Structure formats: structure tokens, C-alpha cells
Amino acid sequence: MAETISLEVFRYSPERDAEPSFQRYDVPLRKDWVVLDALNYIKDKVDGSLTFRWSCRMGICGSCGMMVNGEPKLTCATFLSNYAREQGPLRVQPLRYFPVIRDLVVEITDFMTKLQSVKPWLIRGKEKPISEGEYLQTPEQLDRYKQFSMCINCVLCYSACPVYGLDPVFIGPAAIALAQRYNMDSRDEGAHERMDILAQHEGIWGCTFVGECTKVCPKHVDPAGAIQQYKLTATIERFKSFLMPRGAK
Amino acid sequence: MTETRQPARYTEYHPRWYRSRVSTWWWLAQWPYLKFILREISSVFVAWFVVVLLLQIRALSRGSEAYAAFERWLQNPLIVLLNMITLFFVVFHAVTWFNVAPRAMAIRFRGKRVPDFWIVGANYAAWAAVSLVLAWFLVRS
Amino acid sequence: MAKQSNEPVLWALFSAGGVFAAFVIPVHLFLIGLAFPLGWIPAPGYEYLHALVRLPLARLYVFALCSLALFHWAHRFRYTLYDGLQIKHLNELIFFCCYGGAILGTVWAGYLLWNFR
Ligand code: SF4
Numbered sequence A: 001m002a003e004t005i006s007l008e009v010f011r012y013s014p015e016r017d018a019e020p021s022f023q024r025y026d027v028p029l030r031k032d033w034v035v036l037d038a039l040n041y042i043k044d045k046v047d048g049s050l051t052f053r054w055s056c057r058m059g060i061c062g063s064c065g066m067m068v069n070g071e072p073k074l075t076c077a078t079f080l081s082n083y084a085r086e087q088g089p090l091r092v093q094p095l096r097y098f099p100v101i102r103d104l105v106v107e108i109t110d111f112m113t114k115l116q117s118v119k120p121w122l123i124r125g126k127e128k129p130i131s132e133g134e135y136l137q138t139p140e141q142l143d144r145y146k147q148f149s150m151c152i153n154c155v156l157c158y159s160a161c162p163v164y165g166l167d168p169v170f171i172g173p174a175a176i177a178l179a180q181r182y183n184m185d186s187r188d189e190g191a192h193e194r195m196d197i198l199a200q201h202e203g204i205w206g207c208t209f210v211g212e213c214t215k216v217c218p219k220h221v222d223p224a225g226a227i228q229q230y231k232l233t234a235t236i237e238r239f240k241s242f243l244m245p246r247g248a249k
Numbered sequence B: 001m002t003e004t005r006q007p008a009r010y011t012e013y014h015p016r017w018y019r020s021r022v023s024t025w026w027w028l029a030q031w032p033y034l035k036f037i038l039r040e041i042s043s044v045f046v047a048w049f050v051v052v053l054l055l056q057i058r059a060l061s062r063g064s065e066a067y068a069a070f071e072r073w074l075q076n077p078l079i080v081l082l083n084m085i086t087l088f089f090v091v092f093h094a095v096t097w098f099n100v101a102p103r104a105m106a107i108r109f110r111g112k113r114v115p116d117f118w119i120v121g122a123n124y125a126a127w128a129a130v131s132l133v134l135a136w137f138l139v140r141s
Numbered sequence C: 001m002a003k004q005s006n007e008p009v010l011w012a013l014f015s016a017g018g019v020f021a022a023f024v025i026p027v028h029l030f031l032i033g034l035a036f037p038l039g040w041i042p043a044p045g046y047e048y049l050h051a052l053v054r055l056p057l058a059r060l061y062v063f064a065l066c067s068l069a070l071f072h073w074a075h076r077f078r079y080t081l082y083d084g085l086q087i088k089h090l091n092e093l094i095f096f097c098c099y100g101g102a103i104l105g106t107v108w109a110g111y112l113l114w115n116f117r
């Protein structure tokens, strides 16, 4: 059991450091260990000052996202052994394109604000009285949005998106996918309220379909697909309002 | 008076954050990004094809001598080389375009989403058919 | 409705051009750019091609192809310049150059095909 793996971990302390640096740690290479286990080992046994976020350890809470060898990953679902044969140490960095608060912890208020702006909840024109019962939905109707509802807000997709990196006003992959999650829901009536935000340049039109968001998403949400599909919807709506300028709304 | 909702205020007071800057060469750093840029650059070669096509139309319109000159121009090794690169890029464009077609359009049949494989396959089949028809029009000896 | 942007229109042109280009340009380019000039396949004669382009339908096809493909180029090239070079302050200039180019090309194509003899 003498086998070890080296980690090169991004360190930044807002009180002490003007610039971030990398610190190297050697941790045991265990077959069933994920990157998060290695970080916890460091925190428990080697250096208690290392700061990072995590909670569920099972790919549900979405808080453990980091850059592992340059790729956005959920560290609780990324096995050390996958990197054992690679040259050089494993690089662990905070999620890209977000400001770093300390070590591996990033500030994601920007995402939270954007998420709220697309109203990710069911909007009804008029609620029906409780006496009329629940809003029923067929499996087919569920299937239309189910994929988008799997999002755990881990923001890996933002770290994969160069458009977001270059122009942080871009509303970004997960927020648009979650808007679509409600737009496609048969119980929802808020599609045109959301369109005001989504159909701006900072909304869907900033996207150039790089497609990396979909590749890094641990939940197979396919935000890139959601954005492209919404482009088509927005275009059709635009032509409709052009043909029928006095249509409803 | 308009009511404005303020975002959470507590983030305003914070210690110094570290922000990194995106390098101008970000698209060289990773192969998927480079592939993306190459895909976008393919549009330049699409435009070049349009130029060639319009020059051909102009030559055809000016008579058989002008057209013979145009054909000789096409045999210039530099133009041939450029066209080889162009062919690579327009095929790259076509392949990347067809492969993401199922992402861009969620086609449903009998309530179920048509599997990606069928959409991509149908695109390639149509591509082959269209190419054959066009070749049938253009290849006359 | 918020401000009506032109993006949907530009995107529709971009997409139409992308589809068109993907389906037809590879075979056209292979024939005209390589197979005919290099003699892999005997080239069609002047008379035949001339008669072909005289067909109104063929001219309509060439016109649509040229115009849409150019709008496709304009859209992609614009974004590549935005993202690749990080020159935000030139965005408007880029916009006008790209779509201006596409419009000019469309006019040129229309002129050539309309006056085709
Ligand atoms: S879309 Fe995927 S990558 Fe993006 S936040 Fe949601 S789960 Fe994470």
C-alpha cells in the first residue's frame, strides 16, 4: 500500500496572498478514492487550512465542482485511479471563470442571480382552486422536460463555457436549460415572461454552440441542446409577431 | 416609480477575490476549443466557395473564351491547393453540422424523442442523395 | 415584449445557410475545384453549363446558395472575431463589415444572375 499520487492544489488566501500558488501533496492512491477523498485526507491529516466545498459525496448537491487537470469535474465522482497513469501530479483548481474566495471555493452569486432572473418555477396565469384537484401530467408530457430537470446547479457547465468566460453578462448554460425545464412543462404558462430575458443578446444569442457545457455536465442535462432548441423557438416567435404584429401580449 | 429588486446585499462586503483573466489564446489551450474555432473558421472557406462559384457564373456569361480562361485559372497549383484546404473545411463543416443536428432539434415521434442515431443517419443519407443528384447534373462528358 | 432584436432573423439566415452549405457545397467544390481541373472526371463543356445556368430554376438555386452561404459566413465570422480576439470595442465595426460583405455578395450574385446571357 505504498502507492501514492501527487496532487498540485491551487491555494489562495485573501488575507495573505496577492497571487495564488500551487501546493503539492502526496496522498495514498486507493482504488476506491475519488479526488474529494484525497482533499479530505489532506485536510484531516496534512494541512487543515485547505478550504473547499462539499456535502453529499454522491453527485447530488452539486457543491464539489473543481477543475481537475483542466477539466470541470464533480470531485466526488472523479476517481483518482483514472489519473494514476498520467505523467506529473494531478492539478486541482477552483472552477474556472468564477472569482475565487479562498483556495478551491468560488463565488457563484452571479449564477444565482441569473438563475433567479429566468423564473425557474411554475408560473400560472390563474391558479385553479384546490377543489378542482391537481394538475395532471402524462408520462409523455413529463418526458419533454425531464432531462432538463436533472440539473443540480453544480455550474460545471459555466466553467466549460468560453462565452461565459469572455463575457460574463452571458446568462449561461444551466440557467437557460432550467428556463427550458419550465417552458416545456405542460403545467407552466410563463414562457413569454421568460422570453423577455432569454431572447436578449445576453440570453441565448450570445451562445455560439461550442457544446462543451453538454460534455462536462454530470447529469446529462444537455444545456447546449436546450439553448439551440430555444433559439428555434425564439425565432419562430419573432416571425410570428412580425406576421401578426397585433397578436396577443 | 419603479420597483427594483436588489440582488442579495451580503456579497458586497468581501475580502479580495482572485480573478483570472481569459487569455486571448484560450482556444489553443484545449483540443475541443480548437475544434470549435476550426469549425467557425470553416465559414471563411464556405465564403471562398461562393466567390469561385460567382466567378464561374461571370465567366460563363462572358462567353467561351472567358470560360476557358476561368478553367485555366482553376488549374493554377495555388488555387488547387487552396481548394483542397477548402474541401477539407467544407466537409468538416458538413460533418460537424450533421452531428449536432439532434441537439438543435428535438424531434418527437409518437410522444418519444427520436434517437440521435436516426436523425444523424437521416442527415447523412440525405447528404449522399443530394450529392449524387448534383453530380448527375454536373458530370457530363 | 422586450426590445425586438434582429438576432432571430440573422440566426435564421445563418442556419439556413449552414444547412444549405453542408448539403451541397462539398460535392460542388469537389467537382469544380479538384475533380474537373485535375482531370479526374471529364469536365462538362461550356455549352452545356451555359444552357444549364440559363434555366431560371438553376439561377434561383445559385442565388439562394450564394446569399445564404454568405450570411452563414457573416454570422460565424462575426462571433469568431468577437470571441477569438476579445476586441469588444470594435463590435459594431465587425458587425457592419460581416453583414455588409454578405449583402454586397448577395447584390453581386443577383446582378450576375439577372444579367446572365
Ligand atoms: S446543467 Fe449540468 S453542468 Fe450545468 S449546473 Fe446543471 S448539472 Fe451542472
Ligand code: FES
Residues within 6 Å of the ligand: A054, A055, A056, A057, A058, A059, A060, A061, A062, A063, A064, A065, A074, A075, A076, A077
Ligand atoms: S459532494 Fe455533492 S455533488 Fe459532490
